[in-house]
Amino acid sequence: MSRFALTTVGIAVLAAALHCGTINNELTFDDHWAIERNPNTARPADLAAHFTSGFWGPGYLKRDAAWRPLTTLTLAWNRAAGGLDPAGYHAVNLLLHALAAALVALLGRALGLRDEAALAAGALFAVHPVHVDAIAPGVGRADLLMAVLALAAGLAWERRRPGVAAGALALALLAKEMAAGAAAALAWRAVTRPDRGGRWRWALPLAVAAAWLAARYAVLGALGGAHPGPLENPVAHAGLAARLWTAGHCYALALAKFVAPVTLLADYSYAAVEPATGPTAVAIAGWALLATTIAAMVLAARRRPELSAMLAWWLAPYAIVSHLGPTLPMWFAERVLYLPSAGLCLAVGWAVGRAAGARQAVARAAGAAVAVAIAAFSVRSAVRVGDWRDDVTLHAKTVEDAPRNVKALANAARDAASRGDAGAALALVRRALAVRDDVALPHLAAASVYAQLGDAERAAAHLDRALSMPHDLATAAETRCAVLARFRPDVAVPACEAATRAPFAGPDAWMFLAIAYDRTGDPARAEAAFAMALDRAGAPSVTLAYNYGIFLLRRGRPADAVAPLARAAALAPDRPEIARALADARAAAAARR
Template sequence: MTRAKAELSRGALALVAAAAFFGHARALGAGFVFDDRGAIQENPVVQGGLDLGALFGSDFWGHPLGEGPGTWRPLVVLSFWLNKHVTEGFHATNLVLHAATSVMLALALARHTGRTTFAVVAAMVFGVLGIHTEAVVGLVGRADVMAAGFAWLAWYLAGRADEEEAPRNTIGAALAFAGALACKESAIVFPLFLFLADRILSPPGRAPRILSARYGSLVAAAGAVIALRTVAFAPPLAAVSRDVQANPLLAEGWGPRVWTSLRLFGMALGKIVLPVRLSADYSYAAILPEPSPFVVPVLVGALVLVGLVALAIRLRRREPLLALAAVMVLVPWFVVSQLPFVLPTIFAERLLYLPAAGFALAIARVGEWVLERTPGTLALPAAPSGKGKKRAAQKRPKVDPTHVRAFVLVLAPVMLGNLALAWNRGADWANDRTLFASAIEVVPRSARAHHNYGSALLNEGKAAASIGPFERASEILPTWSEPHAQLGVALLETGRVRESEEHFRKAVELDPDAAKAVFNLAVFLARQGRLEEARATLAPFVARHPNRTREAALLRQIEADLRSPRRP
C-alpha cells in the first residue's frame, strides 16, 4: 500500500470531536453510580489535598496495599482529583477525553495509512459506538478512555515504520506508552499492536527489526512503570484481589477458562457490532464457566476468533486496512480474555473500548470500498500549509451527489443506529436504581445486579421494597456475605429486629473479614446495649485490619462506653 504524507484539517478533526462528544452527551445528566462513588466520593486521595505519596502509594480506590482491590492507576486518580479541586465537571471531562481519544485515533490512522477519509470516518464511527456507554458515561470507565488515548498518541508519535527513526519520536512514543500504563494495566499490549501494525502497513522488507529502538524503548518504558509501581505500591498482580462472586473462573482450571474465553469473545464482538441488551454487571451467575467446548456459544466464538486471525494473515497485503482492523480487535482483547490471567471481573463492557476500534476501522474500509466504486470524488481535504493554503481556497473539490448518496447509505445505519442506542442507554446511568433495574432485565441471574438494585432502593428510603432484591441475591449466591449485611439493615428498618440480627450474624459468619458485615453487626449490637458482644465482634477484625479507620473508631467508642461510670 503506497502512502503519502497526510495531515487532517482542523475542520475534519472538529467533526470527529463533535461526533464523539454529542454521541454520548447524555452523560452530562448521569449521576455518581456504582463504582463511581468508591473511586471518587469515598476515595481519600481524591477528596483530600494533593499528596503525591498517597497518589502513587494507593490503589485506584484510595486504599493502601492489602486493603482494596489493588488496581493501580495514578494518572486517572489525578484526573479525578483535578475535577474535584480545580475544574469540576466529572462527566463533562469524560466526554472531552473521549472526544480527544477519537481525534487521536484519526491522527494516528491518517499518519500511518496516508488516507484522510478513512481516518476521519473510522474515528467518527468509533466516537459514536453504543458499546462505549459504560466507558464514557460511567466515571470509572475513564481509565479505559485515557489508556486508549495515550496508546494512540504513542502510535502517532512513533511515526510510520518506513520513516527514518528519530530519537524525538522514539522518546515521545515511550513516554505516551508509559502514560497509558499509568492509566490502565491492559495497555501493556501496545508494543505487540505496534509490531503487528508495522508488519501490516510497511512495504515489503521495510518493517523495523524486532530489536530496534522503536520497540526497545517501549519495553524500557514498561519496565520503568512496573518498577515505579513495585516501589511505590506493589508488584503487578500481586496486590490485585479477586473473588468468585465477580469472576467464577477463579475456581476453574485451564479447560473451562479456554472454553469460557471463546464464548466471551463471541459475546464481546456481538455487543460491539450490535450494542443492545447492555448491562453494568455480568458477575455470578450471569456468566458461568463453560465445562465443554461442544456448545454453540463456544463454537461460534472459536470460529469468529479463528476467522479474524486468518483474515489478518490472508489480507495482510491485499487489504491491509481490514487486516489492521482485525489486529485492533484481537490484540487488546487478548489481555482481557481471561487467558493470560484471571481478571477481577469476568466481563465488562468498558473492557471493549479499545477492541471496538477494530470494528470502526472495518466499517470505514467498507465505506471507502463503496466510494472507490462510485463515480465522483468525496475526499476530505488534507490540512493546507504554506503556499498551498491559497491554492486550496481557490480550488475546492467538486462532490458528485451520487457519491454522497453512496457514502450516506453505508454509514448512516451504523452512525445513526449507534447514536440512538447510546442515547437510549445513557438514560440508564441516571442513578443506581435505573442502572440496576435495567441490568436485572438483561442478566436476571446476577446476584450483584439484584444486590445493587436493593441497595439503591434502601438508600432511597424504600427499605420494604429492597428486601426482595436482597433475598434474591442471597438465593443466587448463598455464600456471598454482603446481601445478608444489607438485608439485615432493611429488615431492621421495617421493624423485624430478630430476623435482622440473624442476617447480620450470617454475613459475618460467611466472611469475617467483610468490613460492612462486621460494622453492621457491631452497630446493631451497640444500639441494643450489648456492648461486650459488639466489642467481641469488632476487636478481632480491627486487629487484622489496622488501617480500617471507621471500624477502629467504632471500637474505640464502644470501649469508651464500656468504661463510662454512667453505664448501668
C-alpha cells in the same frame, strides 16, 4: 483549516454532545470506592501516595492488582478543583472521549485510510453505545485517559516520532494496564509496516512496557492477577479448561456488543450471564471467531499491512482482558472494550474505503450502512446515558436486564429499603438469596434490609451467616455497625468506631456511629459523626439527610432540622414519615420565632 480537520473537530463535538447528559448524573457504582472513599483522591499534591498505592487506595493494595497512578492523580485534581461535585468528573470524561474520537480519525488517516473512511471510523467510535460504560462513571477515567494516550502514541508512531510515542505509551500505562496491549500493537506495526524504521524499532514499545511492569511489581508485589470473589469472576479459581471456554464465550460476547449493542449492563457479575465452563455453542463460536481474526491479522501483514495494524489494535489490547492471561477482577465489562473497539472501528473504516473504490452501488450501500449504524448507535447511546443517572436508576435497570444478577438484586433491595418499600426490598433480597446463598453479599444485603425494617432477629441471623463466609471487610463492617446501631447501641459504638477506621470507610459508617452515639447519650459526638458523614457523602442521601434531621429535631433545634428534612423530602416525596417530620420541624421552628 482543511475539510478533514473541520470534520474531525465536528466528530469530537459530536462525541461530547451526545454524552453531555452525563453532566447531570451523580457519581455511581464503583465511583463511591474509587473517588469518594479513596483517600488518595483527597491528596492531589502527594505524588508518593499515588505512585505507591493501588488504584483503589492503600487499603486495597494487595487485593486489587491495579496500579493506575496517573488516573488517580487526575481524579484527585478533579476533587481539589470541585470537591465531590459529579459535574467536574463528567466534564473531564467528556473531553477525553472527544479527544479519543478525534484521534481515531487521525490515526486512521495516518494508517493510510481515505479521508472519508478515517472520518467514518472516528464517527463510529464517537457514538458507539458500548463506550457509555467508560464515559458515564467517573471511574471510567482510567479507560478514557489510557485510550487517549495510547492512540496518541499510535499516531506518533505512524508519523515516525518514536520518542513521542514512547512517552505517550509510558503515560498510558500509568493510566491503565490495558495499554500493554497498545505496546504490542506498536511492536507488530514496526515488524509488518513496509518502511520499517530500523531493525530493532519493534523493541522500543516492548521496553517501555517492561519498565512499567517492573515498576508495577515494585509497588504491588505481583506481576498481575487479582483476587476477585465468586460473584465478580466465577471462573477466577476454575481450572484451565473452564478459563479457555470462558475466553471463547467472552470473545463472542465482545464482538456481539460491538455489532449489536442492544442489551448493555453496568455489571456482568454472577449470574448476569452464565459463565461457560464447557464447550457451549457460544464458546465454540467465540474461539472460531478469534482464530479467524488472528489469521486475518497475520495474512494481511504482507499485502494489507494497514488492515493488519488495525486488527492488532483490536486484538492486542483485548488480549489483556481475554481470560488467557492473569486472573481478572471481573468476568466481563463493557468499559474494557473502549480502546480495543478503536481497532474494530478502523477496520470498518478500511472496509468502507475499499467499498468506495468499488462499483458505485457498492459504495453507496456501504455509506448508507455506516450512516444507519451511526444514527442507531447515537440513539442507543443517548438512552443509555440516562440509565447512569444515579445508583437507584442503574441498579433497577441492571435488574431489569439481568434478573439473576446477585449484586444488582442486593443493591436494588437496599435501595427499596431506603425508600421505605418493604415489600420490594424483601422480594429482591429473597431473589438474590435464591440465586446464591453461599456467598456473603446477599446475606449482608438481607441483614441491612431486615435492620431497616426493624426485624432484629433476622438481621442478626443473616449478618452472622455473612460473617462466616469470605466477605468484603468494608461492607461487612458497615452492615454490622448498621444492625447494632438500631438494636444494640451500647455494643454498636465500638463496632462503628472500628468501621470508620476501616479502609474505604464511607458515610454510612459515620452515620450509624452518630446514631449509636445519640442513643447512648452522647449528642456532641453524634453531631461530629454526622458532620463526618455529610462530608464524605458524594451524592445526596435520603437516609443520611433524614436521620440527621431527626437528630436535630430531637435535640430541640427544629430550625436547623428543616434543611436536611426538606432535602430528604425532595429526594423521597412518597415517604410519609419524612413529610411528617418536615412538617413538625417547620411548625416548631415557626412557633419559636
